[in-house]
Amino acid sequence: MELAKIAFFLIFTYFLLACALLLRPFGKPAVSDMDEYFILNAQREAASNNVVASIVFDYRGLDTLGEATVLFAAVSSIVLLFRGAPK
Amino acid sequence: MNGSSVIVKVVSLAIILPALTFGLYIIAHGHLTPGGGFQGGAIIASALAIFLVAFAKQASKTLRKNLLSALECLALLGFIGLSFLGLGKSFFFNFLANSGLIFGQAVPFGPNPGFINTAGVIPLMNFFVGLEVSCALTIIVLTMLKAGGDKK
Numbered sequence: 673m674e675l676a677k678i679a680f681f682l683i684f685t686y687f688l689l690a691c692a693l694l695l696r697p698f699g700k701p702a703v704s705d706m707d708e709y710f711i712l713n714a715q716r717e718a719a720s721n722n723v724v725a726s727i728v729f730d731y732r733g734l735d736t737l738g739e740a741t742v743l744f745a746a747v748s749s750i751v752l753l754f755r756g757a758p759k
Numbered sequence: 760m761n762g763s764s765v766i767v768k769v770v771s772l773a774i775i776l777p778a779l780t781f782g783l784y785i786i787a788h789g790h791l792t793p794g795g796g797f798q799g800g801a802i803i804a805s806a807l808a809i810f811l812v813a814f815a816k817q818a819s820k821t822l823r824k825n826l827l828s829a830l831e832c833l834a835l836l837g838f839i840g841l842s843f844l845g846l847g848k849s850f851f852f853n854f855l856a857n858s859g860l861i862f863g864q865a866v867p868f869g870p871n872p873g874f875i876n877t878a879g880v881i882p883l884m885n886f887f888v889g890l891e892v893s894c895a896l897t898i899i900v901l902t903m904l905k906a907g908g909d910k911k
Contacts, residue, residue, distance in 0.1 A: 715866045719856035720790045720878035726853075728795065729881045733842055733851030736884075739797075740891055744835055747895040750902055751828075757906035 763813050771813035778806035782893070789885035790878035796885040800892025807897045811904055824901055831894035838887040841880055855879035 696702065710723055710731070718726035728736055763771075782802035789795030811818045845852030856879030857865045864876045 715868055717856070718853050718878065718881065719864070719866050720881050721866060721871065721873050722790050722792065722795075722878075724793070725790045725795055725881055725885070726878070729884045730851065730853045730856075730879075733884075736888065737839065737842065737851075740835055740838060740888060743892060743895050744831070747828075747831070747898050750899050751824075754902045754906040 763815075768813050771809045775806050775810055778809070779803055782806065782889075786885055786889035787882070788875075789889075790881045791873040791875070796888025797892055799885075800889040801896065803889070803893040804896030804900075807893070808900045811897075811900055815904065819901065819905065822897060822901060824898060827894045827898050827901070831891050831898065834887045834891035834894065838884060838891065841883055841887065845880070853879040853881070855883075 701707075710727060714723040714726045714731075715721065718730045720726040720730070782799045785792075785794040785799035785802060786796055787799075789799065807822065811822065842851045845854045847854065855861065855863050856877075857863060858879070862876055862879055862882050864874055866874065866877050
């Protein structure tokens with residue numbers, strides 16, 4: 673049992689070390705078509721200096737709608753939960 | 760529900776107005792600076808939470824839950840309606856950008872000082888989301904304060 677624990681510890685440590693060595697260097701992300709597209713075209717298409725805002729509210733607006741709906745559901749459930757509380 | 764001591768009341772009065780102004784600034788500049796509707800709404804909600812904690816009795820008379828939930832639902836409906844207005848091209852289409860109408864100014868490519876009259880529907884959506892988030896978080900604080908707050 674102890675041997676199994678030590679073996680698991682060593683294997684997991686070497687796994688983490690290998691992952692850390694295989695990381696990409698800082699500031700050099702993997703090349704993808706989408707980020708180049710957003711950097712080159714977001715200011716022209718969405719007319720917004722803040723490219724993050726243009727992604728959140730324009731390109732991925734449905735995601736923001738889901739977040740707002742989640743917040744609405746959370747507030748509704750909290751109001752429902754405390755409805756029976758003594759005044 | 761008596762609120763806090765005099766020290767807490769005075770300090771919170773000094774904090775609340777700058778915090779509300781800062782939240783409005785974050786919402787209004789959501790398309791130019793880091794931040795936006797969610798973040799600014801959270802700042803406004805924390806200012807209102809300070810108000811609720813310091814002035815429990817007066818604050819729960821001023822901030823009514825029905826009004827807040829009506830505002831929250833209206834903001835969410837406005838957000839959805841604004842996204843439906845772009846349906847001539849697609850859902851969530853930015854129909855005001857580069858149109859010359861309100862928030863319709865074009866933006867030059869690359870780094871620039873930032874113009875407030877740009878970005879189409881993004882500032883309007885920031886406003887609606889900020890209203891929704893601030894009302895929602897204030898409703899949570901208000902409900903829990905009324906249900907379980909100090910009963911002295």
